[in-house]
Amino acid sequence: MNNPKNIKESVKEKYGQIAKGKIGVIPSITSCCSSDSCCVGSDSTVIDMSSRYDKADMTAIPDGADLGLGCGTPTVYAELKEGMIILDLGSGAGIDCFVASKYVGKTGRVIGVDMTEEMITKANENKKKINAMNVEFRLGEIENLPVDNNTIDRVISNCVINLVPDKKIAFSEIYRVLKPSGKFTVSDIVVDGVISENERKDAALWAGCISGAISRQEYLDIISITGFRDTIISSEKKYDYKLKSGGGLYSITVSGTK
Numbered sequence: 001m002n003n004p005k006n007i008k009e010s011v012k013e014k015y016g017q018i019a020k021g022k023i024g025v026i027p028s029i030t031s032c033c034s035s036d037s038c039c040v041g042s043d044s045t046v047i048d049m050s051s052r053y054d055k056a057d058m059t060a061i062p063d064g065a066d067l068g069l070g071c072g073t074p075t076v077y078a079e080l081k082e083g084m085i086i087l088d089l090g091s092g093a094g095i096d097c098f099v100a101s102k103y104v105g106k107t108g109r110v111i112g113v114d115m116t117e118e119m120i121t122k123a124n125e126n127k128k129k130i131n132a133m134n135v136e137f138r139l140g141e142i143e144n145l146p147v148d149n150n151t152i153d154r155v156i157s158n159c160v161i162n163l164v165p166d167k168k169i170a171f172s173e174i175y176r177v178l179k180p181s182g183k184f185t186v187s188d189i190v191v192d193g194v195i196s197e198n199e200r201k202d203a204a205l206w207a208g209c210i211s212g213a214i215s216r217q218e219y220l221d222i223i224s225i226t227g228f229r230d231t232i233i234s235s236e237k238k239y240d241y242k243l244k245s246g247g248g249l250y251s252i253t254v255s256g257t258k
């Protein structure tokens with residue numbers, strides 16, 4: 001399970017099942033998602049990582065786009081403006097793309113990228129419901145983004161980079177596609193303890209946004225080594241979940257500038 005290819009296949013399979021609304025593959029994930037929560041432990045401990053948007057932003061989200069899979073509200077801190085080009089990594093059913101589309105307006109554009117075909121299908125169905133002309137979904141991997149160099153004003157992402165086996169590649173891809181002075185804002189899971197080998201090997205814990213998480217310091221180091229400046233953590237939440245080592249689990253929303 002430690003092999004990056006296996007991890008990604010397993011993540012893809014689980015999120016494909018979630019997109020299709022199938023129950024039973026990971027019953028604990030399905031049941032917690034249906035109650036607006038995201039990630040769970042393999043012992044079926046439910047951790048409510050769901051994000052909350054304000055009323056005005058909620059009006060931009062069509063039915064079926066909020067699968068309860070996020071762990072923050074990156075659009076709140078991303079300084080989105082009319083006319084900007086936004087890229088959402090691991091866009092799922094499109095929730096943050098639709099919120100972003102409201103801010104960038106007709107003169108802007110939002111691109112959502114996700115590696116799970118079923119999520120792209122679901123996101124496109126949701127797009128049709130509200131005729132979101134400035135939103136486009138692309139099937140692709142964060143490690144090899146289907147996006148040209150230096151073309152994006154803002155990269156956003158919600159509870160996804162923890163699922164990517166190589167976070168250095170993820171952040172170097174973010175750097176590559178951002179315009180000079182462009183900014184990323186991601187909400188993600190970090191830990192303040194050690195994830196044991198057994199936890200790392202647990203496929204349900206990976207898909208549940210736990211086993212792939214790294215420490216906050218490691219996360220910030222990768223951002224800094226990639227070349228980003230002005231890194232800031234704008235929001236933080238501690239979950240009621242203990243790793244086997246006793247360490248804790250947090251969601252943070254972090255921004256940096258190219």
Ligand SMILES: C[S@@+](CC[C@H](N)C(=O)[O-])C[C@H]1O[C@@H](n2cnc3c(N)ncnc32)[C@H](O)[C@@H]1O
Pocket residue numbers: 008011012015038066067068069070071089090091092093094095096113114115116119140141142143157158159160163164209
């Ligand atoms: C926890 S869900 C979050 C979805 C969405 N951001 C939200 O808040 O509802 C993670 C999403 O990231 C996608 N994903 C995971 N790893 C990825 C990768 N390496 N490249 C592209 N998409 C990925 C999954 O397919 C899934 O749709």
